[in-house]
Amino acid sequence: MYISFSPQRRDDALSVSRQGGILTINGDVFDFSALPEGATIAAENSPSPWITGPIEHINGKLHLTLLLPHGPGPSAVVAFPEPLVDPDDGPLDLPHDPKEVEDDLDA
Template sequence: MRINLSPQLRDDSLTVSVSGDVLTVNGEAFDFTPLPEGATLPHDAVDSEWFAGPVSRIGGQIGVTLLLPYKNGNASSNVTFPEPIVTTGDGPVSLPVDLNNQEVGADGAD
């Protein structure tokens, strides 16, 4: 799955996981298994505020664009200009973290 991110200054958070062609966004599962090769679902066909564009299947890979919330108006460029994420397996998706707003020790390191 290819996940493009569209940064947006807002106070909520985003969690994403993948299982095959099922994308779970903040606990809500979206099953794109029926989407045939070469097809595109328009943005308004997916009932979620987190999708910021159409969903497509190209070369067997599902492509989506999700909003990426960030809380700091001076967020680091890895959040404000994120690289696309290409998943290679099932499980939680690691989203970019604002390096300008990280707490020391928040990830288990000091």
């Protein structure tokens, strides 16, 4: 599997896990395991608004691009993310910036 990212300023979150050819994106399950070698699902036919480009099966690997939401002022890691190549099954470690922690001095 080869997952590219398209960073976008958004306030929502993205959670993705993989199980073989199945991706779970924010709780919605998408099974791409039956997509034959050389086949393409055009971007406009994507089953998820989080998938921004074509979904292709090339040389035995699923290739797709996911929106990558980020807050204001993302780091270079988030603004120019490296693709995930052959990620393990389970939750994917998506490029992200650490959340800011507010000190609660009034507690």
